[in-house]
Amino acid sequence: MKKEIYLAGGCFWGTEKYFESIPGVLSTEVGYANGGTENPTYEEVCYNDTGHAETVKVEYEESKIGLPYLLELYYDAINPVSVNRQGGDIGQQYRTGIYFTNGADEPVIHDSIKKLQEKHREKIAIEVKPLLNYYRAEEYHQNYLDKNPGGYCHIDTDQFEKAKHAADVSRIYPKREQDELKKSLSDLQFTVTQNGNTEPPFQNEFFNEFREGIYVDITTGEPLFLSSDKFESGCGWPSFSKPIDAEKLIDVTDKSYGMVRTEVRSKNSDAHLGHVFKDGPVDKGGLRYCINSASLRFIPKEKMEIEGYGDYLNRL
Template sequence: MEKAIFAGGCFWCMVRPFTELEGIVKVVSGYTGGAEKDASYSAVKSGETGHVEAVEITFNPTKIPYSKLLEIFWTVTDPTDEDGQFTDRGPAYQSIIFTNSNEQRIAAEASRSALIQSGRFEKPVITKIKEAADFYPAEEFHQDFDLKNPFRYSLYYQGSGRKEFKRRYWPKDRTVLKNKLEPMQYFVTQENGTEPPFENAYWDNQEEGIYVDIVSGEPLFSSRDQYDAGCGWPSFTKPITPSMVREEWDVSTKHTRKEIRSRDADSHLGHVFEDGPKPEGLRYCINSAALRFIPKDMLEEEGYGDFLLLFSVRK
């Protein structure tokens, strides 16, 4: 195992970009770079210790190289900001790469040079590269903050300007998808759109089978869990397994709600509400345009034969 240390402003927002990647063992929020032999949140924030907020990433280099971590680092920080990161101002929120070896230093310098030469940013890239110093884990409250406080995290991530900054400077290349998908499919999955109720393919589907992501083909929902919620969109009591979808707080409107996205393709699927059938009481309201339906008798032929097990048990 190896370790990488990155400072990019508020450590709450520096954890999630790395944690879900294969080869990442652990991501710890903490403090580093100061002269003092200990650190606390209040002291670091006030600038008393000279530390910065950072994350320490333990990773398996045979599964994910250090160069890949550097690529991700640039996409979640503003490397042109001298006085902090987004709404967090002051020395404690500098953008710094701390290297643990000569190899990491060489890779970091090469990565920074490539970013400068790309001309992606109008202003100069000022992110520092320093030798790693002692790292002090932050208080438990700050560890995995995005998981323990998802709503507050979503509000902060969007309100700080990070989300818009990434959308502007690191947009996804959707050229292939725009040519592959129908306009409504693209609008829903890539632009977080919503199709018209009752005017979509699966809102009243009665056939047995499973629904997969229209983009990636990853399995999402079973017809066994579909029911008529009267809303005009396909509704489900649950996904095939919880790990197949990802929930995020949607704070784009005044009506706060949980958005549902596919885990691998990151397609927008719909939303989940707490007005569904008991005992769970959940209603996964999903856009047909985000789905492709595979009938039960076609599962084997299309490579989803393992999911026939879903239909072998009496409902």
């Protein structure tokens, strides 16, 4: 399904180029949004205090990229606590804003902003409003950096590279409903991943599995750990020195059973995986990810290509 969102993030030349680089974005257009005049010109927006924000209209394919992930990428390209300024550009037209046309998007946006605020001490300056008005900018502003490759841009080049390779794992490895998980998982797998239980040590599937391969989230198939980072810890559960990507996991303080530990969950599926401790091999970073076998599915090296994990073969 094609959806749209309007994003203000400073000078729209670079902001448009950034969003058009993201897989799943179908089209972009620059314009002036939520101001107090009709059909403004660029000069009027810059010098006549029209109240418009330089804005990018983003059309995207929801089956390939969801709004929460698109907003995360947006936050990466802006300073979210800066008021009326992005990079060297100063003025109300350079404010940050998320403007929606579908009321169903509003709670999604506010939830996203709430999570962003938790990462910042200063107040988030991004305004969230319905799209009140929008006027397409002059033709020479459309795809400006494609027409002028050396033109001004306030976004770092590494952000463009990240945008080109962005992948919304929630679409690639979608989270499944509880009823579906109950049917597809064993009782142990369900209670461990959904209820935070722990399987017995030394009596689980992968504690002594040391073949080459990849370990994926049992609930979604998302890659989490590689055999090259697995080691024998003697604890009775699979132990890894690091995940494939730390951004795929979230840490949660666990005060159960009279202890204070750090629980590890899958960010995408919210499945309980295990715990992480600081008693791992020093030469590998000093961490020990103690993970339940019931949270994982192991795919041996010889089957990785056919199961769609061939891109990880050179990392074993």
